[in-house]
Amino acid sequence: MDPSKRRFENLPSGAVSWEKVYLDDKGNPTEKEKAVKFIISEYDEHGELLREHFGIKIK
């Protein structure tokens, strides 16, 4: 995990940090410009996963 990607802020879900990873069509991490989907993960104060959100590029 690249710590610089993690954003620390309180969310209404109770999470205290979150992170977004962009993925290519094979599910491998890539830069935003080459990505077709992303996964956003929310973590609690112990760094444990609370929720995960899945998104795609629709245009």
Place this chain on the structure above:
Amino acid sequence: MKNFYEKVLISLANLASFMAEEIIRTEIHEYGSGVIVGMQEGQKIKWNDIETSFGIHILEEYKPSGTQQLKAEDIIEELNKIPENIRKYVISVALVPFTHPYREHFISKEEVEDGWEIIGSGDYCKNQITIYAVPLDRSILKDVLRKELTLGHEAGHIIDGDPRAKAKLKTKGRFISHTPQWTMAMCKDSKIKRISTELPSYFVSKYAEDAYLLNEDFAESVKCFSDEYCRAWLAQYCPSRYKILDDLLGPV
């Protein structure tokens, strides 16, 4: 004679693992944020609460507003593509009529303009999968769910922290992925030679490797185990993880 009965029991277990979800009852309920992940505090909506044969609740608007393109039967169709021993851990799938509640927070203005949208969420406290309203054709959305094995991955996170799964493996702690059994399996599997150097050597997928999280390694492994072709890959290249998942989620 003992062998005969063992064979019959195994056959019955295999049959059960291929039994399809069917609707057994539909009730109408008014639910708010206490039940549906992503709803605003105080907001209430009338839902069709559709219970399937294995106790999964699929929630869809009682009076469709037209924003959610997917229907309960689409979710049942997708659930039936993953083994029953995996999908039974999902308590509910909510087809909500709104976009992700923190959409503006998680996606920048430029990203929204570029067409990025949040499709779904997995909540590991409520064991719920939420599918948001996205302005895309129903068939495209079904295709996205199928291709990405989204339900398998999200079910993986749910299983990781589920008390029933932990009891079955006789493990303690919050997540299966954080137990010595799982990390030992990862370590053993890392010694297996891979055909391609592009594959990660320690984590099961490049995504799990990038996230550098045991939870992601477990969810990606369950996703792989939920799919016939990927399962064969897992058995060959990650046999120790496969053994744990087979004990927990087999027969498939």
